[in-house]
Amino acid sequence: xxxxxxxxxxxxxxxxxxxxxxxxxxxxxxxxITWYQQFPSQGPRFIIQGYKTKVTNEVxxxxxxxxxxxxxxxxxxxxxxxxxxxxxxxxxLNQGGKLIFGQGTELSVKP
Amino acid sequence: GAVVSQHPSWVICKSGTSVKIECRSLDFQATTMFxxxxxxxxxxxxxxxxxxxxxxxxEQGVEKDKFLINHxxxxxxxxxxxxxxxxxxxxxxxxxxxxxxxxxQYFGPGTxxxxx
Numbered sequence: 001x002x003x004x005x006x007x008x009x010x011x012x013x014x015x016x017x018x019x020x021x022x023x024x025x026x027x028x029x030x031x032x033i034t035w036y037q038q039f040p041s042q043g044p045r046f047i048i049q050g051y052k053t054k055v056t057n058e059v060x061x062x063x064x065x066x067x068x069x070x071x072x073x074x075x076x077x078x079x080x081x082x083x084x085x086x087x088x089x090x091x092x093l094n095q096g097g098k099l100i101f102g103q104g105t106e107l108s109v110k111p
Numbered sequence: 112g113a114v115v116s117q118h119p120s121w122v123i124c125k126s127g128t129s130v131k132i133e134c135r136s137l138d139f140q141a142t143t144m145f146x147x148x149x150x151x152x153x154x155x156x157x158x159x160x161x162x163x164x165x166x167x168x169x170e171q172g173v174e175k176d177k178f179l180i181n182h183x184x185x186x187x188x189x190x191x192x193x194x195x196x197x198x199x200x201x202x203x204x205x206x207x208x209x210x211x212x213x214x215x216q217y218f219g220p221g222t223x224x225x226x227x
Contacts, residue, residue, distance in 0.1 A: 041202065041223065042220055043115075
């Protein structure tokens with residue numbers, strides 16, 4: 001399972017776009033990139049998943065460059081309720097769903 | 112979306128007693144469930160993979176005799192913390208993966224265990 005590196009913390013203000021970058025230099029050909037969000041004392045919540053280029057859903061976008069050694073989670077116009085820890089995970093579908101969480105990025109959104 | 116529940120949401124027990132935590136997939140069947148532990152201000156640590164009808168697979172460093180896992184049906188996995196001690200106090204989270212979904216996992220709300 002590829003190791004990931006993210007900033008420990010980030011600060012932002014309401015209404016801004018937030019980009020959180022994750023490094024995964026040892027990503028394998030079969031690996032997908034998945035991001036989860038976790039609020040205090042709650043289980044993580046799936047945000048978005050991608051393999052290459054760009055993926056967008058109703059809450060976020062995921063940008064993956066051609067070499068796939070990094071990825072960027074983009075949260076448009078954040079609000080106070082987006083204050084949470086964001087985890088980037090890398091793994092293959094054939095690994096039985098096993099997830100190894102890195103340190104995550106603690107995002108603090110201020111008014 | 113798929114829902115995973117946990118019971119209880121919090122529990123306080125005395126040192127030396129055992130505590131059972133349930134994890135249920137409410138609207139899908141899960142042949143595999145996962146158990147995590149999370150200490151304050153730390154990331155989730157995978158403890159074990161729970162397989163329906165077979166023995167759980169424990170991660171390195173996790174005592175299988177202390178953390179008993181039973182996956183008796185396709186919708187229920189239980190984690191029993193035996194002879195709990197204060198250092199076992201933590202936030203325990205389970206997750207399950209619907210078989211038809213590639214890699215997305217659904218997490219339970221977690222169980223806060225406090226051992227006094």
